[in-house]
Amino acid sequence: MQEQTQIFGIRAILEAINAGETIDKVFLQKGLKGDLFSELEFALRQHSINSSYVPVEKLNRLTRGNHQGAVAQISPIAFYDLEDLVSQVMESGKTPLFLLLDQLSDVRNFGAIIRTAECTGVDGIIIQKKGGAPVNGDTIKTSAGAVFKIPICKVDHIKDAVFYMQASGVKVVAATEKTDDTLYDIDFTEPCAIIMGSEDRGINPSTLKVVDAKAKLPLLGEIGSLNVSVACGAFLYEAVRQRLK
Template structure:
């Protein structure tokens, strides 16, 4: 692993792709969506997990579940699995009225179960790199530039777990955090994906580049398509904000810009869908 990384660092110095970022008027219309407004001030709770699949994954994980709230109405199916695992792990179970559950999650669909947890423990960027080294693989990182919709963060985390991403990096400000909605949208995958929250995204990108990791940004004005790109080495892909795309300064930090081929009349993709397509291309290239 170390030898391959050294080789890749050398490649960075000698054969860095020609940057044409200055030619782009960065609006990222390809990845523009009509998701939740960036001005929304709704604060997502980070101390609960809702929905059966998400709760099951949380029970199987290493996180601390303080209390499990179960609806006192007749429930069947996977709820019995949840109760069984909770009892095995000696988690406190409380049967409550459905209205109590509704009020706890502000009307979100809870499927009769809510877990009160210790807030999500974020990883460090070094933890993500250490995981890749432990697996003997080139780092595969997803960087989210101010993704604000928790549903998008959850969907991206679910796809990332399936496609072998070693970790996700998000900024501390103007970004969705791991919340009940994220847990549910990820179908519990958030328990198996490392997420690092950093103060300065661009400084972090520079540090990754110094470690030999190529950084790719998604932009409709790129000259190279995602399927034409060689992702076999250490790489990080950047997915931009739902409305604004990748910020201009962050675009300038990219080694290369890539785009997704489209033939329809609409030239925009949901952020999580765009991320999923790019992650698939990375995995496909690594399986060759």
């Protein structure tokens, strides 16, 4: 597996999309017009590919080539289909443990979480197509290569994954301070999925409304929160502790 590579130029990116390449994100030049550019915008929407509009200076920093107003990042991994992964894990006979990341934005936190998830036997990580950290070179490095050893799925909305987990008999537990229950009050020995929120906003309020349980970490100091990768490690190892009993 290679680290994330870039392709640039509108036609080249369109060809990559049509060829089924796993494109992580596309940067588009603000204010650019034209039929070919509009065709690219349509293709990105049609395939639900994450994109953002940036000044031309940003594109110039990303590549020295003739980018024509568009630069794409190709993911170094292929993403799994959520339904296939859940079915596969449920049929394996083991007690499933999934991890849902609600728009986590820092690649180093993402990589650290992937590493911990692999070490704790997580069956799959589910992320949202838009708004989250990409799988790039920094992610690979911080994960110590674990990104290649654990299935990762992309969904349109985390809430969709929550509903699918629940319909499949998997309890969904949100890691949030907006509860009186601690993680030690939760039964992690049954099939479950843990949701971790973004560094600045936490879990989306609409998602919190539909989870099966909420749990927090007891904080005994003066600082009101932990780094999300540290908090995630605490939750996953509590699940491991209960399951090893």
